[in-house]
Amino acid sequence: MRTYRLRGAGLASAVALVALGVAGCSSTGGSEGDGGDAAVVYRDADGNCSGEPLEGVDLDAAQELVSYFEEASTGLPQTEPLVEPIDPTTTVAYLDNGSAVSSIIWSSLEQAGATAGVQLQRVDTGLDAQSINAAVSTVVESAPDILIAAAVDATFFQSQLEALQSAGTTVVYAGSSNAEDFGLLDSHSGHGASVVNGQVLAASALAFTCGTATDFVFYSIPELSFSQVQLDAANEYFAQTCADCTLRVVEIPVTTMDTTAGDAIVSDLQAHPETAFFITPADQMQIGLKAKQDLAGIDVPGIGQSSLPPNIEQIANGLQIAGYAVDYNEYTWFMLDEGLRRNMGMEVAYDDWKPWVKAISRIVTPATAADYPEGFVAYPEMPDSFAELWGK
Numbered sequence: 001m002r003t004y005r006l007r008g009a010g011l012a013s014a015v016a017l018v019a020l021g022v023a024g025c026s027s028t029g030g031s032e033g034d035g036g037d038a039a040v041v042y043r044d045a046d047g048n049c050s051g052e053p054l055e056g057v058d059l060d061a062a063q064e065l066v067s068y069f070e071e072a073s074t075g076l077p078q079t080e081p082l083v084e085p086i087d088p089t090t091t092v093a094y095l096d097n098g099s100a101v102s103s104i105i106w107s108s109l110e111q112a113g114a115t116a117g118v119q120l121q122r123v124d125t126g127l128d129a130q131s132i133n134a135a136v137s138t139v140v141e142s143a144p145d146i147l148i149a150a151a152v153d154a155t156f157f158q159s160q161l162e163a164l165q166s167a168g169t170t171v172v173y174a175g176s177s178n179a180e181d182f183g184l185l186d187s188h189s190g191h192g193a194s195v196v197n198g199q200v201l202a203a204s205a206l207a208f209t210c211g212t213a214t215d216f217v218f219y220s221i222p223e224l225s226f227s228q229v230q231l232d233a234a235n236e237y238f239a240q241t242c243a244d245c246t247l248r249v250v251e252i253p254v255t256t257m258d259t260t261a262g263d264a265i266v267s268d269l270q271a272h273p274e275t276a277f278f279i280t281p282a283d284q285m286q287i288g289l290k291a292k293q294d295l296a297g298i299d300v301p302g303i304g305q306s307s308l309p310p311n312i313e314q315i316a317n318g319l320q321i322a323g324y325a326v327d328y329n330e331y332t333w334f335m336l337d338e339g340l341r342r343n344m345g346m347e348v349a350y351d352d353w354k355p356w357v358k359a360i361s362r363i364v365t366p367a368t369a370a371d372y373p374e375g376f377v378a379y380p381e382m383p384d385s386f387a388e389l390w391g392k
Contacts, residue, residue, distance in 0.1 A: 005036055040213040040276045042301060042321065045366040053211025058241040062206035068354070069324075072371075073379040077355040078337060081389050083344055090118040092339065093144040095125045095135065095152040101328060105150055108332035115387050116336060118146075125152055131158040136164075143167040150189075150332075151175035153225075154182045170343045172335050177225045185348065188334050188360075192353040194226040196307055197361075198233025199326065201279040204303045204363065206242060208321055208327065213276035217248040219285060219304075221264060224254060227281045230305075248272065252285060261285040266292045269300045277331035278302030283311045283323050290319040307364060309375045316369035323364045325376035330360045333386050340390070357386045 037145050039123055041051030047070075047114060053059040094109055106122055113120045121144060125135040126248045138158035139147060145167050154161065161182060164171060172178050174187040177194055186192050189201050218234060221227045238245040250268050262285060269275055280286075283304030291301060304311075307323030314320040334356075341348050350356060360378050362368070379385070 002235055041206050041210045045318065047365065047367065049210035051210050051212045054214065054244070056243050057206060057211040057214075057245075059206060059211030061205040061241050062211070065200060065203040066207040066363060069358055069361060070365065070368070071358075072362060072368075073359050075379065076385050076389075077359050078334075078389065080346075082340060082391060083346055085210040085391055086116050086118060086340060088117050088119075088358065090116075090146070090340075090343070091121060091142070091144040092118050092146040092148065093121040093123055093139050093142065093180060095123050095132075095139075095147070095149045097125050097127055097132075097152050099127075099151070102150065104328050104333045109148070109336065109386045111329075111383070112333045112386070113391055115383060116340065116390055117392070118336075118340075129156040133159070136160045139169075140164055142166070144169055145173065145343050146336075148172045148174070148335050148339060149176075150335065153185065155177070158182055170339050172339045172342075174331075174335050175226075177229045185338075185342075186350065187338060188331055188356065189226070191226075191229055191336065192350060193357050194229035195233040196346075196353045196357045197226075197281070197324075198230030199237045200357075200361075200363070201230060201281075201303065201305065202234035202237040202247075203241075204322065205277045205279055205325070208243075208301065208303065209277050213274050214242060214245045215248075215272075215274045216245065217250055217268065217272065217275050217278045219252050219261075219278055219280035219282075219302075220249055221254050221257070221280075221282055222251045224281065227336055230281050233253045248275070252280075253284075255283055257285055262287075262289045262292050265289060266296045266298070269293070270297050273298075275300060280304040281306070283307040285312055286314070286320055286323075290314065302362075305361075307376065309372075312369050312372050312376065315364055315366055318366060323369075325362055325364050325378075327360045327374070327376055327378035330382050332380050333382060334360070337386060337389070 096106055123135050124131055124137055125132045132157055140160050140163045171184060172187055173184040175189045177191040179186040179190055218231050220231055235247055236274045238247060252264055281301060283306055286304055287310045303319035303322045303324055303325045307325040315323055338348050
């Protein structure tokens with residue numbers, strides 16, 4: 001059994017806890033018969049809980065959602081073949097904002113494009129409004145059959161949208177949460193998917209604390225719009241499953257995720273010893289965090305989305321309780337698949353985002369981390385399955 005605790009004599013926060021008489025305990029929930037506060041219990045490495053959930057915590061609902069996302073993907077939610085062969089002259093433009101993830105997506109798109117037999121165009125956009133606007137203007141001139149805009153905000157090229165649509169270009173708008181503002185289809189890793197991800201993070205907080213905690217924190221990334229969507233979804237989920245739960249919000253600037261984010265998290269947890277678990281859209285902030293916590297004399301686990309190979313290694317080595325991994329390769333193939341279908345006049349509707357999110361994601365635990373020694377792959381047979389759907 002793992003219990004929340006502060007380590008290290010002489011720490012001001014530990015002294016404060018002892019003075020309040022709640023050392024090693026959550027801030028809510030009394031033990032039967034003694035009127036005291038019950039210690040927070042965490043899931044062990046095998047996924048077992050040794051404590052009873054607090055009254056008012058719907059642990060069963062949280063465990064059901066977490067269990068669904070702990071399962072490995074066994075297929076694609078898309079099962080309908082394309083209605084016609086792919087025209088080899090089909091052109092697909094990709095907006096590359098220059099980020100590390102964008103480079104990964106381009107590499108994956110090259111593989112998917114080769115399987116589909118389409119012509120790809122890489123368009124460098126940069127990250128500022130002026131460069132994005134200028135880059136999309138060149139796309140309008142070439143009028144591709146499909147434009148994939150992954151995490152490139154349409155706010156910066158809305159003046160070109162009408163021209164693109166008039167030219168017959170199918171716009172796949174993924175990785176952004178404001179598709180509805182521009183009359184675009186909410187696509188992969190957009191608003192609907194982010195709602196599900198927020199629910200999964202909130203459910204994880206309840207499940208990994210065995211329903212024995214109510215004080216949590218969300219480490220938000222204010223520059224990323226989906227972070228706010230996840231936060232809203234997490235708050236709504238807690239309102240339905242844990243009326244007494246509180247979710248503090250601490251903003252971590254995106255520019256610090258690889259540098260000082262870990263220090264900021266440790267400082268926050270020291271200042272808020274009642275916090276039992278943290279959730280975040282960026283698991284990379286956990287890389288090396290356990291060592292920093294050890295030096296500070298604290299032990300507060302958490303889970304973040306988009307776990308990187310070092311996160312998975314930490315999980316395997318017992319330095320992280322869990323992660324929420326995303327397969328960007330499969331995410332990319334889904335974007336191209338959507339573009340091909342809509343370009344052929346096929347209807348694409350995402351009525352329930354849960355199976356689509358699960359298809360590219362998994363909650364990785366110590367029991368499954370060893371399955372991914374070279375990084376997370378959601379569904380190894382994915383390329384062959386898409387090739388079959390595409391008639392290749």
